[in-house]
Structures are given as C-alpha cells and as structure tokens.
Amino acid sequence: MTDTRSALIVDDERDIRELLVMTLGRMGLRCDTAATLSDARAQLAANSYDLCLTDMRLPDGSGMDLVAEISQKHPNTPVAMITAFGNVEAAVEALKAGAFDFVAKPVDLPVLRDLVRHALDLHEKRRTANNADPVATRFFGDSPAIVELRQTIAKVARSQAPVYIAGESGVGKELTARTIHEQGPRASGPFVPVNCGAIPAELMESEFFGHKKGSFTGAHADKPGLFQAADGGTLFLDEVAELPLPMQVKLLRAIQEKSIKPVGANAEINVDVRILSATHKNLAALVEDGRFRHDLYYRINVIELRVPPLRERLEDLPGLAERVLVRLAASQHRLVPALSPEALEALRAHPFPGNVRELENILERALALADGERIEASDLRLPKPAPAAAAAAVAGHSPVFGAPPLLPPQAHPAPAVPASVRATGTHAAIDPRALNPRDTASSRLPEYIEQMERQAIEQALQENRFNKTRTAQALGITFRALRYKLKKLGID
Numbered sequence: 001m002t003d004t005r006s007a008l009i010v011d012d013e014r015d016i017r018e019l020l021v022m023t024l025g026r027m028g029l030r031c032d033t034a035a036t037l038s039d040a041r042a043q044l045a046a047n048s049y050d051l052c053l054t055d056m057r058l059p060d061g062s063g064m065d066l067v068a069e070i071s072q073k074h075p076n077t078p079v080a081m082i083t084a085f086g087n088v089e090a091a092v093e094a095l096k097a098g099a100f101d102f103v104a105k106p107v108d109l110p111v112l113r114d115l116v117r118h119a120l121d122l123h124e125k126r127r128t129a130n131n132a133d134p135v136a137t138r139f140f141g142d143s144p145a146i147v148e149l150r151q152t153i154a155k156v157a158r159s160q161a162p163v164y165i166a167g168e169s170g171v172g173k174e175l176t177a178r179t180i181h182e183q184g185p186r187a188s189g190p191f192v193p194v195n196c197g198a199i200p201a202e203l204m205e206s207e208f209f210g211h212k213k214g215s216f217t218g219a220h221a222d223k224p225g226l227f228q229a230a231d232g233g234t235l236f237l238d239e240v241a242e243l244p245l246p247m248q249v250k251l252l253r254a255i256q257e258k259s260i261k262p263v264g265a266n267a268e269i270n271v272d273v274r275i276l277s278a279t280h281k282n283l284a285a286l287v288e289d290g291r292f293r294h295d296l297y298y299r300i301n302v303i304e305l306r307v308p309p310l311r312e313r314l315e316d317l318p319g320l321a322e323r324v325l326v327r328l329a330a331s332q333h334r335l336v337p338a339l340s341p342e343a344l345e346a347l348r349a350h351p352f353p354g355n356v357r358e359l360e361n362i363l364e365r366a367l368a369l370a371d372g373e374r375i376e377a378s379d380l381r382l383p384k385p386a387p388a389a390a391a392a393a394v395a396g397h398s399p400v401f402g403a404p405p406l407l408p409p410q411a412h413p414a415p416a417v418p419a420s421v422r423a424t425g426t427h428a429a430i431d432p433r434a435l436n437p438r439d440t441a442s443s444r445l446p447e448y449i450e451q452m453e454r455q456a457i458e459q460a461l462q463e464n465r466f467n468k469t470r471t472a473q474a475l476g477i478t479f480r481a482l483r484y485k486l487k488k489l490g491i492d
Helices: 014-026 037-046 063-073 088-097 109-131 134-138 144-157 173-182 201-209 245-257 283-288 294-300 314-331 341-349 355-369 387-395 437-441 444-463 468-475 479-489
Strands: 006-010 030-034 051-055 079-083 101-104 163-166 191-195 234-238 274-279 303-306
Touching (some): 006 014, 006 037, 014 030, 037 051, 037 063, 051 063, 051 109, 063 088, 079 088, 101 109, 163 173, 173 191, 245 294, 314 341, 314 355, 341 355, 444 468, 444 479, 468 479
Parallel strands (some): 006 030, 006 051, 079 101, 163 303, 191 234, 234 274
C-alpha cells in the first residue's frame, strides 16, 4: 500500500475520463475510472479514495445517487459533480446531496485543478479530525493555557471526584464536562446537563429528585428526576451559582448520602451519579458573601478546572478560526474560504467577551456576507470601540481614577466638572466651594461620580485582561473594594 493519493473518476464519456486522468495524474494522483454507476459502486467497495468526480448522467442511473451514497458510506471522501454548462439547478441539488463542489462541462482545467486542491485539503482535514485524540480535537491549540487544559481533562476524566469547571460565558464549559464524561469510566452511562438558572424555584425539587403521582396539583403520574435520569452516569449542573439556598441544602444531602427522596415518596432511592458543575460567576466570592453555601462549595469543588478565555490564547486564533470555517463550510456545502490578513488582524484586536461562541457567530455571519473565496475585515462586522473610550483616547486621557474619562452623550448636558474635582483611588474628593450651590443640591453629582467610576473600572478591566487582582492594583484599591464596586455598579 503506497501513500499516493487516489481519485475515482465516474463518466460515461471516454474523452472526458482520459482528460481527467491526465490532468489529475500530473497533479500526482493515481486514478481509477468507471463508466457506470454499478462500476463506481464496485470500485468504492474495493478501494478508498481521496476524491471522487462523477458525471450527472450515467447509463444506469444518476450521479446524484452516487453523491448521496458516498456522503453516507464514505464521509471522509469529498465528491464533486460534473454538470452540463449552465445547469444551475443540478449543481444546487448536488450540493444539497452532499457534494462539496461542482465543475461544468466543458471542463476548465485551471478551475478543475483548484477544485482538486481544495478537495485534497478537505479530505486531509476530515481524516486528521477523525484520527486525532478527542480531547485535542475539541480543544484545539498549542498555547500553554489550552495544553494545560487538555492535560488536566485527561487526568480528571479517570477520577470519580466532583469537578467544578470555572470559566467565562462561551469558553466551552459544557463541552469540557462532556469530554470528561466521555473520556472516563462512565462513558457508557448517561450524560445529563441541566441549566440551574432555567428551572423555576418552585419546581426545582421535583425536577432534581422527581415526584410521586398525586404529591401536588398537576402531578398526574410518577416522574423520575434528573438524578435518576443520570444514574450510572454524569449529572452536569451548569450555572450552579443560580441555585437558591433552600435547594442548595437538599442538593448537598443528595450528594453526600448518594440518595434522593422524590416529592411525595416515603423512602429514599439510591443513585450513583458523578457531579460536574460550572458557572461563569466567581463562586468563591458568592460563598464569602453568604449567597452560596460553603459546605456545598467544598463538596462540588473537589477538583477545580479553569477553562481559559480566548483572549488568553490568541496564538490559537488562526487555527481555531480555520477549523470553525471548515465545519461551517462543510455544513453549507461550500468551499472553505480563507481569512485575509486584515480580517485576521481585526479578530486579534477584538476582545471577545463571548469567547469561542462569539468567534463562531462572527465567522458564520462573515461566511454568509463574503462575496468571494476570502473573508475580508469588512465581512466580520465587528462592533466598533465604545465612543467614550475612543474620545478619551483622542483627548489623551486614560480612563482610570487618576484621569476621568469623557461621559457618553446624555439627554441633558451634565454639569461641568471643575478642576477641584479629583479622583483619589477609592472615592472622588470634591471641593464644595468650587461647585454651584444649585448643582450641589442636584442629584446629578452622585450620578456623575458613579458614571466616572464605572468607566474607569471598565477601562481598567479591559487593560488588565479582566484580571480583577491586577485591576485592583492598577486602580490603587483593594480587591475587596473592587468587588464591592463591581457589585454596586452592576458590572459583571
């Protein structure tokens, strides 16, 4: 068996077959040919191919059937349809059936060569993805942060201990939980994800533990809960910080005792469940504030796993974007577009508050808007920087406490701030002698100070890559004071 790439050419016209064999042979491909649908099926049963080119009309059937069969039975083999010139309907039908592209007769050789190159690249990417380690495939990248994550996932997957997955929205916390489940000894059992913030408080006990018929109004039959559904497998508690305190108590007992009591039942039921949990909030801070039970926190946080945000692994961005585009293009039966250098640079400069989920949305939108085979920066439609931050930069101000930023436009102009108003780290010191008495009595002054603090904190957070410890140091305040201000100002 050699490493030479191979192609199957299916066409009932001998001249076309010879032309295609000659062209692909010069590109280094070994070619098999078939003149009928039955011959093509026999060749596919006996050999594997890196590419298939098939005519639309065959003596014993339609090439469309062959496209569908290859897509189903040989998903790693890209297939392209040869159509009559101007037959757009046939080309569209071929793409819907699973063809990755089409070429019209008479065959334009430069177009054919480009098609073959794209097909070989697509085949290699599909083959690599299927043969790769599942963890490496799902968490792509060579950055230190993602390499450490892959290594940690491989370790904790072998354990039965509860895992707490910390990370911002969109980083892939549920994907992390699924990977831990699938790589562990419970892979054959169920994986049951639940968004704790989506269940009404009055229904939580019934949803988690189930209920008996007649236990409350509307309970017309016995219903198993989420713990029973996950028995023998994994229960993933997403947004666990949203659990109300009364439910936290009951959940703690269920985890400790490994048993549950359905609503209306007289006896407890034993359950064998591994608990994985996640939230984008700072769970340790919620424990300190008394909004999350410390005993439940230590029970679910036996192993803590942090999923890094995209801005901490920007070196993975080009490859990650390419993989997303390959997947999106395959689902839409389109050629994989390339990112222009300007588009890639624009992505690098974007803060990605929504992380990988936001990247996928941006690229899906760009794929729909792009006209050619390249995605330009204008196709990304990235949001522009906030007007206040841009104005502050133009004015030469840095929006931190030492240099108040400009306020955004308001319905009514705010009072001018005299020079005697200065920021001093944790509060603004104001010389009352410099203020207009009417302005002093106005409620606009506290609003102005609050707005000034808000913009300063948000700018400092961005400059310090949303690291709260460094942000507090940059602002000259304590970490506790920063936490208080974030809560007071509603900055999440």
